[in-house]
Amino acid sequence: MIQEDKMSSPRRIGIIGSTGYVGMELVRLLSAHPEFRLTRLVSRSYKDQLFSDVYPGFRKTADIPLTASDPDDLAQACDFVITALPHGVSSEQVPVLLDKGLRVIDHSGDYRYRSLQDYQKAYKLVHPSSHLLNEAVYGLPEIYRQQISMARLVANPGCYPTCSLLALMPVLKYNLVEKENIIIDAVSGVSGAGRKADLDFSYCETESSFKAYGVVGHRHTSEIEQEASLMAGSSGRVKLTFTPHLAPMKRGMLATVYARLKPGVDEKAIQQAFSSLYDDEYFIRQLPAGQVPETRHVTYTNFCDLAWALDSSTGMLKILSAIDNLGKGAAAQAVQALNCMAGLPEAMGLAGSGGSV
Amino acid sequence: MIQEDKMSSPRRIGIIGSTGYVGMELVRLLSAHPEFRLTRLVSRSYKDQLFSDVYPGFRKTADIPLTASDPDDLAQACDFVITALPHGVSSEQVPVLLDKGLRVIDHSGDYRYRSLQDYQKAYKLVHPSSHLLNEAVYGLPEIYRQQISMARLVANPGCYPTCSLLALMPVLKYNLVEKENIIIDAVSGVSGAGRKADLDFSYCETESSFKAYGVVGHRHTSEIEQEASLMAGSSGRVKLTFTPHLAPMKRGMLATVYARLKPGVDEKAIQQAFSSLYDDEYFIRQLPAGQVPETRHVTYTNFCDLAWALDSSTGMLKILSAIDNLGKGAAAQAVQALNCMAGLPEAMGLAGSGGSV
């Protein structure tokens, strides 16, 4: 809002698809960010209204006009553009933005895959800009920080993949678990389904109920497998079983990951793997022994809370990982990547405490 | 309330521990049951008040005096007694009730185990009446209907075990899955923690949050293993991995069960196993293909909604099972058992529809 004169040359940001929930969270974070300035909010559905007409909670903090999508205008007014568009729409609009010289962070699944076949299998869509798959960087800073900082195009990871991969990275990188029997049982808050009029997500059909969905073949499975396999390296491709669930809460995501320890691996090795990778990661909070992540502690933040426990009677390792699906699972992670791209400290503008109450 | 003259000789029921949530649900069901009459409600904490003083929702429907526990009085006034007492308390009080000639359904863990060692390992308690472990019948009518009908002492199963075992029974009985890699990821509503003043279950610390708890070594693991192994029969003892979670809702339980198919087993075999065991079970609702259980559809009922899906890319079978933790997971199941014991139709007094809205 009152960002005009915060500094001499703040980076100028545009958001396309700004009135969905991911867009809203981006506006929340970026309107309060000390080094970015929101110069364009694009919305097809609400153009010519103010952002705060759509989200009255942002009156006085983001009374920003919503505009139609116009690549030339965006190129003139912005340094970076964040797209929060449906799958299949990004793949058409993003190349145009790149051609105009903009750097882009995209929230769809369109640029997350290394292999066109994997994308097509998961999304059943033709890809009009598959030449960019090679260039796009998977936007998980805890893995690809270096590449993100120099990228033209960052593919912001899915929420379930973020939550799952941060849980799995230590044990896959250090080769501590079997690759064939990994199970990810995960739960999301309702905002993960997006902003829409849909009886299935109406209050009366959602409140006080719990269910699985997308029980077989959820798209995020192959996205997790791709990155998990890269983590595992030469030791072989990861195949995993993934089940998403819906819990009656607006925000929050928990993954309970099951992996079988390799012979000879003990708790100390697990501890060292987590410590080695995460002790210096600000947004990873490794919980003390005996504590478990609760989604309320990460809502409205970019934190990922992690804990693990070994079930000695079965040799099964359980890793618990909690994020805010709109935070580290979407908008806050995009801001973290944006900080990288802009050469700013990664935590800038992301210092808030967890929701709690 | 208007139970006095429903029939010439209704069975007379007493409940010990009637003011906890399981007790409340028993009163709800039994005060409306056509063939039972609540003649004693025992409550240590609230004696000399009315049940409806403690639960004002029951004014006019259960204005029943709460009394102190007195075995002689119970023996005189009741035909059956249901105990909803803490573990370690039941094991002291139940033998006294049996000695007075009463038939008992117990809700604690004290009589669920066949092996004293398993009980002691799970509950860390001395068992003053372990001679009854042999006699007690595990109160899952879908397995032990016959024995329940003649039992003096029925051990009502735990909520997680009920939900999990009904999911697993077909594939274990028909030997369709490997016994070593079973994972049960389950979720309960908050009423499972009981009625108590506890900051951890206060509204502000519970609402809008999701977490795991008892991550390693939850007591219900060994209870499930015991009954699952009996189902599996000669094919070997079942070892399983179990993780309970807490969701922000009052009632409801969902288990997502993962088991690896044995070589050569196909979907048709799975279908036949479920069909063979459950087509005639009124309280098991097998969902049509493509549908998933939602906890809201079973709240306030004795139903267990079941669905399964085969993940062909990993050979993993997923079975989804939903119950009401206070219904089929506790009080309604006890009423089902009570119907068996009394020679009544199993569904009598349990014909209500699911909560839905």
Place this chain on the structure above:
Amino acid sequence: MIQEDKMSSPRRIGIIGSTGYVGMELVRLLSAHPEFRLTRLVSRSYKDQLFSDVYPGFRKTADIPLTASDPDDLAQACDFVITALPHGVSSEQVPVLLDKGLRVIDHSGDYRYRSLQDYQKAYKLVHPSSHLLNEAVYGLPEIYRQQISMARLVANPGCYPTCSLLALMPVLKYNLVEKENIIIDAVSGVSGAGRKADLDFSYCETESSFKAYGVVGHRHTSEIEQEASLMAGSSGRVKLTFTPHLAPMKRGMLATVYARLKPGVDEKAIQQAFSSLYDDEYFIRQLPAGQVPETRHVTYTNFCDLAWALDSSTGMLKILSAIDNLGKGAAAQAVQALNCMAGLPEAMGLAGSGGSV
């Protein structure tokens, strides 16, 4: 489901508009009622499906086919029809049903008014069957029990009017309060808005929030004024101020009613007025002094919980009234009226206890 042979000649009931929330609640109650049989469920949107396809919580308890609306078929198959149709639709369909010889309970606003002008002012609709306004009986059994029992057409009251009028009746009938300054501040659960895909009632836009709506000129104002004025009798027409609110819960309604005592009226007179009218009313629960109604205690019931308190420093009387908006505020009250019409005990099939947990 298993209703066929419950008795020799059960009354046969049809429901038009059976798949909305009021319809669902009617099916819940009537499918378990000992003396009624659901013979027709009419649904335009879901015809040829089963009711339990739309509400999976009713699998096995109401696997009843949904049919198109056909007055001849209804006349042949039913003794009574309950219509849960939008305002302006009932006024077209109800006369046809009456002409076929059916007795009807209607849930819309179309027959609640004595005056056509009041109806037109509140609903801005032409009324094609206004000749029935005179015949229709306002379906609040606590007032019009006698007329309901003989009625061809019963207009089931609105939820807010039911909740408010039961609070006001004693003090208006006994002329204890001023008629000009009555204020009704009331709150409803979300199911009051009906079953529909609407962003305003989506989970994410509704959960954890509270607001007023229809702040000026809500239709129920004039409905309450009509009946309140009749209660007040010769002492003058009641004008009142009414504000409805929406609370984040599925069911439940609370009215906080403010009225100024007439000079000389004391607490004893108030107590006597309530006692005189309500001591024999089964569905009115007058709370002991110091207790307040909570909506959870009346959910899933036909009860209205009432309490009052006198603010001696201002002379203002506060009356608190809680109902389930789908229960006493809609479907359960219709069943109560149906019992009257059929010559059955009013509480038959309505004996359940409050939701509580």
Place this chain on the structure above:
Amino acid sequence: MIQEDKMSSPRRIGIIGSTGYVGMELVRLLSAHPEFRLTRLVSRSYKDQLFSDVYPGFRKTADIPLTASDPDDLAQACDFVITALPHGVSSEQVPVLLDKGLRVIDHSGDYRYRSLQDYQKAYKLVHPSSHLLNEAVYGLPEIYRQQISMARLVANPGCYPTCSLLALMPVLKYNLVEKENIIIDAVSGVSGAGRKADLDFSYCETESSFKAYGVVGHRHTSEIEQEASLMAGSSGRVKLTFTPHLAPMKRGMLATVYARLKPGVDEKAIQQAFSSLYDDEYFIRQLPAGQVPETRHVTYTNFCDLAWALDSSTGMLKILSAIDNLGKGAAAQAVQALNCMAGLPEAMGLAGSGGSV
């Protein structure tokens, strides 16, 4: 955490009673404030732990040690102290802090009253430091901005009084409504009851329910009357009727205020009164005609959303006012006052957008 070197001489803040919900919200706001530094967090219950041990959502953002209360230590380490203590405890501890030269903002009711008798009547407590009642400034910056800036002792207003007084101020200051018939019907989220183990505020007894409480004689009545009478000035003391309610949500407060217009007052006069007082107030958001405040739009902020409507059929004015009970109703308002006291812009550190989703 990263507060050390934010600026050369940040103001140093201590909080006593830091682990209640108001304390938590103060830590959230002040740990992110650019010009304040949290140097002491006092907690009797949790001393020697970290704040983030009690609130794990604050790991890495507020790993601040909790200390015992020691006035000398506070005087040495702090410039300002905020007390979030129970009524009757503040009145003993605050004088000691003032004597040590500290400036204090107190959250209890102990210094909100101008008259000792009013305090004693409302709180039934002896007041050991009643000499401070004269000096203490009522901490509503929209009224007492000037006095707050110079105060040694600020009494932070109650949540209901803040919400109600901001609604009433324009019509009382401009003498537009009758003073005798004001009714305030208000609703709070559950966090207003504080952080405690209490069955009445347990999840299962609170979720999905709505009720009134403190129906007659709630303490905030007299606090509102005091300030409302001062607003009304010579035109006479305000007597009002106030009823608080509890809604199933963690945060948020809505007041629906009813006042009868004086003869001759029209909508334009009302509009001018609001506009005149509030157009320049950053934290007051006057909604466009036809919109109503929703609590979700103000959660996690210091905003008060206001709307009003005239019921022309009764001459009753309705004013709707929404705040976050922990925000503008407690901690955020204290930070606003603290900014005043420190000579900083009032909105500093309070620029966040409303919760929304």
